[in-house]
Amino acid sequence: MPWQVTPAGVTCKGISLQTSNGVKIPATKPYFSEEDIAFITEKFREILQGKSFLSNGQYVAQFEKEFAAFIGTKFAVACNSGTSALELICRALDISGKEVILPSNTFMATANAILNAGGIPVFADCADNMCLDENDVIKKITQNTIAIMQVHIGGIVSESTLKLKKICDDRKLYFIEDAAQAHGSSLKNIKAGAFGVAAGFSFFSTKVMTTGEGGMVTTNDEMLVEKMKAMREFGKVKQDIYINYHKYMGYNWRMPEVAALLGLRQLASLGNFIKRRNEIAKIYDQELKEVSSIKIIKPEADSIHNYFKYIIILKDHDRRTVHKELEARGIQPSGYVYELPLHKQPVFPLANDLKLPTTEYVSAHHFCLPIFYGMADEDVKFVAQSLREILKT
Ligand SMILES: Cc1ncc(COP(=O)(O)O)c(C=O)c1O
The missing domain is CATH 3.90.1150.10 (Aspartate Aminotransferase, domain 1)
Structure with missing residues (x-):
């Protein structure tokens, strides 16, 4: 049985949960096995002992590599939230002043990312499965449209994803995925996160896999990776021996190493x-x-x-x-x-x-x-x- 009653209070099959606030069955609950906890604490102890860097270091790099391999893209760029993942994509694609079509039925963060990158969100209707309706999206395309952002609501990868991707390809628009909720979901053997030019994932505490807070971009575009890796560190790029050279506008969107440790274990259990x-x-x-x-x-x-x-x-x-x-x-x-x-x-x-x-x-x-x-x-x-x-x- 993979899930066990442990001192940490994880439920197992056949045993009801009773929490102190009268909630018998919570809406959601993360899961870390005893092995996960042992791995995370051991590695974190090493980090705390100064054996490696606390932020954006070896475990973040390993998490990026393993996440990209899992999704089926060439690259992944880790950051500190799903919102920053989407904003990194929007900034790297330079959507400023342009319209991005997105479902109205989404979390505020989808629109925030577009707005923070200087873009104009254009709300479209959804189909009965709560994901974008491609027929309404087509009506919303203008000369100023630069991208369509599909949101895989609740983890559903809708058929409209493929149709919207084609609409984008035909019109030379960017197809972006808000895959914040869709870790491991797929359609016709293509995983959420591998359909468009780039996708943003969230590892917030309620998600199917979590790092507490955290985010990831997946993409096959190496130029975008170069930009996003710079942008997540204030837009810095290395010049000779110096790193205080700001080629892009950026911010602090780095992922801490401890989050990557959680992510590596959650990915293995996904x-x-x-x-x-x-x-x-x-x-x-x-x-x-x-x-x-x-x-x-x-x-x-x-x-x-x-x-x-x-x-x-x-x-x-x-x-x-x-x-x-x-x-x-x-x-x-x-x-x-x-x-x-x-x-x-x-x-x-x-x-x-x-x-x-x-x-x-x-x-x-x-x-x-x-x-x-x-x-x-x-x-x-x-x-x-x-x-x-x-x-x-
Ligand atoms: C659809 C959607 N987009 C974006 C986000 C933003 O992710 P985060 O909370 O990690 O910033 C979330 C998560 O809450 C989400 O559900």
Whole structure:
């Protein structure tokens, strides 16, 4: 059994979790095995003893190499968040003054990265699976469009990814992936992160693999790598013996070594994490298949879903009531993706009147059930049973 009850409090199959704040089943929970913890603490001790550098050193380089190999790209560039990964891509592609089309149904960070790099976010509608709708994207392309950014919401790699990539290739636009949620997901044997010119991943604490905080860009473009590696260190490049030479505008987006140590171990476990998440999803599928008032958002054919989120649409019920009633039973619903789309956010007043009907519907009606590697089968069944009971009333 890969997941065990340990002094660190990790759940194992068949044993329910009871935390101190009354939460029986949390929305998510990271997993590090005892071997992971031993490896990380041993290497970190060496770093603390001064045997190697604390930031952006040998383990970051190793993590980049292994992550690129896993995704299937030539290169990866580590940084300190998913947001900085996306901003590095946008800056390296020099999108300043140009429009980038993105789904409105995404996290604020996707738009932040574009804005911080001087670009103009243009919000498009999504399809029923919550990822970009290529038909709406086409309508949004103008003379000033430079890129389309697909977001693999909840870990789903939508069929629209391939269509959008073709649209970009035909029109000489950049195809960028926000793969913040899609570690290990794939479509037709191509992994999220390997479709476009570059992709940004997040290793925030809730993600399928985590370094606490952290990010990674994957790309096949060596010129972009040179720029992004400079930009993550204030835009510096080495001139002769000197390093205080700033060729680009940059910032401090470096990854600390301890984060890379976590990342190396999480990457080694990612296959197991995804396998278990798929087992959990299967249980939910089975337990909920006869509930006619919900629609389960299923992965595409010929795809691997990492099940960062298990998403359902509540067709007839008030989401707030369902949320509160699950919480009353000690079940923490997983975070929404996303409850208020970007075009309705107060920070974008000029976009507030935009009509993106599918986005508005799925944002308002979707619901994410708890899912994480160490979740016991009986806890999955308890969540499903609770949901069935709540939806009956
Ligand atoms: C879709 C999406 N984009 C970008 C980000 C930003 O990642 P981070 O929180 O690591 O900056 C996240 C993560 O929260 C995300 O879910």
